Structures are given as structure tokens and as C-alpha cells.
Amino acid sequence: MDERLILESIERYIRGEMLPEERKFFEELRKSNPGIDQMVVEHTVFLHLMEKYGDRKNIRSSLQGVHNELFETGQIKQTRETKVLRLWLKYRKVVAVAASIAGITALAISSITSYYTPRTPNTQLQDLNRKYSMLVQGQKSINERLNNKIAVKTTVETEIKGGTGFMIDPKGYIVTNAHVIGNSTVVIVQNNKGQEFSTRIVYINAAADLAFLKIVDSSFKAPAVLPYAINKGNIELGEAIFTLGYPRDEIVYGEGYLSAKTGYRGDSLTCQIAVAANPGNSGGPVLDKNGEVIGVLSNRQEHVQGAVFAIRSKNIFIALDDMKKDSSLISKTDSSLTSIHLPQTSTVKNLDRVQQIKKIQEFIYLVKSY
């Protein structure tokens, strides 16, 4: 008998699968051979432990199955946690002291560094607007054929900048990057169906690199609501994000994650995301999984893979407030400026990604500035 056969016999013996005569023979063998007896004892323990291991594995998976089912069908409800509150009550003094120390230190350090650091031009940042120069010839002939009133006059030498913008108010207000507009005076936007609308430049905030446009075109029909929201609060590292933009004349979807809470050289106005972005993506929205805009894609670091920066969405709120305060703007333009309301609730929260994009894409525009 080789080892394997002995072990198999032992297993059958332990399980009580032996016929009476065989069993008798085996028990004799066990008595006369202490080696085999030892093996029987050891294997009994082992099989028992194996059995217990299997049992616990099975009950665990049953429990988890029941748990998930009861939660999904709503037969058990989750209670909200009070942990944060408790921790806060317990540690608020410590937190206050720590925060003030941290605040003072941070202020001191940042003032020292900003005092001693020479101003560096942002040469390593590449704005993601695209240059249309080489496309102009083609564009011109198409425009002529369509008998469009604007842009026919453009000559080959004129540089047309392109980028992305998205609607922030159903009245026709669109936000994009200031660098997409540059010094242009004529800006045309085009939606994903190819319809073009002429716009008026409402306000440019070069410091925040944000620009606001308003569609002034009789063919524009204002939607009732926007499907996405503009996020005002915090963002989390590693959060999944997606972008929609026009690096070409077709809308392009990109997926990635938030890779740093600050932007190029610690710039706190912006954040860093890892996503494929190309010239033309500038001004496009960066959305989280709930369909909330968390940023405006703006530029990328040259010669560095995957370092793309986006202006944090709260800056849209700030820029908008600045704009509303600028009374000269309001008198010069129309009064609807004061009633811009950024969308606060996303209606695409629980949809899958394809449905989200379907709802969102018509509010993302290709911005062309002449």
C-alpha cells in the first residue's frame, strides 16, 4: 500500500464508508501499527477543522447574501451614524487649538514662501484650447455653402481658438475658460447636434481663467432645467470623474479620477485630475459619478503624463458673485444677469453612465472664438 492509498482508506474509515469486514481489518491494522494510528488521529482532527472551516465560510456567505437582499428590498433600513457628532463633542477643544496653530503656521509659511519665491511664468502649463488655423480653409468653404452670416469674412491668417463650454443657467449662460476666448470679440458655440449659436461675451475673469457667455440667437430654445448640478463643496482624492469636451468636432467622453486636491505648484484654485485631455478640452466640465460638476478642465503640464488641471467649481460661484457686483456690467447688458442661478441638484444621480451622458451632452458646447 502506498501512502496515498493509506490516506484514502483512512478518510473512508473516518467517514464510516467501510464495509464491516474491511472495517474490522482496518481496526486490527490500526492496533498493530502505531504509525497508522497516529495518522488516523491527525487526519480526524484535520478533517474536522476543514469541515468547520467550510461551515463558517458557507454561513458567512449566506449571512452576507441575506444582508444584501434585505437592504436592497428595504426591509432593513440603515440608521444614520452619530460618530462624527460624538467625536466632535469629545475633541472640539483640541480641534480648535490644533486648527488655529495649523492656520497660523500655514499663513506664516505661505507668506514667507510667496515673499521669497520669484514669480514663475506658467510656461510649463499648456492651455488646452485648440488652434483652428489649419482648419480655416475648410471651415470657410462650408460656411460659404451654408450661407452663414458670420465667419465668412475670416481669412486664412486669422487664428480661431476652440474649446469647450457648458451651460450653467437655462437662460443661455455658458461658462468656459478665459483663455479659450482670449482677445476674441466674436464667439460662436455649437452643440452636439451641430447647431451653431452666436453668443455675447458677458464677463471674463482672467485671474480665475473663467469666462461667461450668453447665447443671443433667435434659434436657441431655453431648456427647463439642467440635468447636472454645480458642486459647491468638497472633493475627495481618488473620486471617479468623467469629462465631456470637444478635442475634435465630435463630443468626446473621458474617464479618470481626482489625483490631487491642488493644481500646478500647489495652486488651490485648481485641482489635478488624471484623465486623457487634449487641446479643445479646455472649458469642459469635470463631473463626478453623481453628475455634479466639480471643476472646469483648463490645462495640463507639458511633458508630464496624466497631469491635467481643472478649476474647482466653487470658483464659478465666486466669479459669478464678482460679476453680479460689477454694476457697470449690468447696466451695459441686460438685467437677467442678476438672476443667474447655478443648478444645485443633479437629476442624473442614480443613472448609469450612458444615460447620464445622453442627458448631459446637449448642454456641452464647442466654443469657437474668432
Add this chain to the structure above:
Amino acid sequence: MTTDSNEQTLLKGLADNDRKAIETIYRAHYSMVQTLVINNSGTSDDARDIFQEAIIVLYEKAKSGSFELHAQLKTYIYAVCRRLWLKKLAVYKRFSGDLANASETIATEDDLEMYEHRTEDFELMEQALQHLGEPCKELLESYYIRKKNMSEIAKEFGYTNADNAKNQKYKCLMRLKKIFFGHYNNNNNL
């Protein structure tokens, strides 16, 4: 007070890993445990873990043939969860002292000691199997846990016949036993 006949049926169902029984217990007692854990600085994930551990304690107790709890199921689960959570909190260092609105009701030390002992064995076996690697792990689990017969296993794992599969199983088993008993005896000597 001893367990009433309804609860005994429930425990027997639990011992057989019966889904209906588990669901009934879950529906009747989960909220209570959730409230206990969350009111004492826990999260809903903690609540789930604690509750499931308590049910495993109950399951292993029932499986060993004791359906008599000397208390109502509710009281028993509560007492076990309370103990388990106190222990977790001590590990997390989140807390010292007693739980709010949760006093000791019945003694459960023996059952928990048994549970911990079994947890050690379980983890040892789990580690040994992990260490063993595929396809040995899968092969042994198919045979010893999912109770498949050797010809089924031979087909599933692509062995030409049951005898080849048996040979492979034997080799895997010897390796596993070596790893397992190496740690097991060490552990028990300590």
C-alpha cells in the same frame, strides 16, 4: 427562562444554514444591534460585522447540538453583540468604559471563548489555503467543502481521469497539512 419551541425551530434552521431561518433572525433582530452599535460610536459597517459575528456564534453553538439558550434569542444576541462591540472598541482605542444604555444582561463568556478559539482555527486554515495557492486551494475546497466527487473534479480541472485527479488531490492535501500543522502545533504550544 428557556427557549420556546419557535425559537428552537429557528435555531435548528440556522444550524442547517437555512436561508429562511437566517432571514427571520435578521429581520427580527438586526435593527436592535444596529442601534446599539451606532449609538456607541460605530458605523453601519461595524453593525453589520458585529451582528454577523454574533449569528455565527449562535450558528456554531446550534450546530454543536445545543438549542437551549437559557434566554430568549433576542437577549442572547444582544448580550453577544454587546461583548463583541466592547472588544472591538478597545481594539480601535475609540472608547473606554461601558456602553451607553447597554448593561450586561446574561453571561456569554464561554460561548465567546469557544468562538474565538474557532476563529483562530478558521484563520489558520484560511491562511494555509491561501499559502497553498491555486489550483490546489480550489481543488481541495471542491472536494472537502463543496463535497464534489473525484470524477466531477477531474472534469472541472481538466484531468484526464479520476485517478490523476486523486493523485493531484493527494499531493495538495499533503502540502496543506504540512503548512497547517506547522502553524497549528506552534500555536497550540504557545
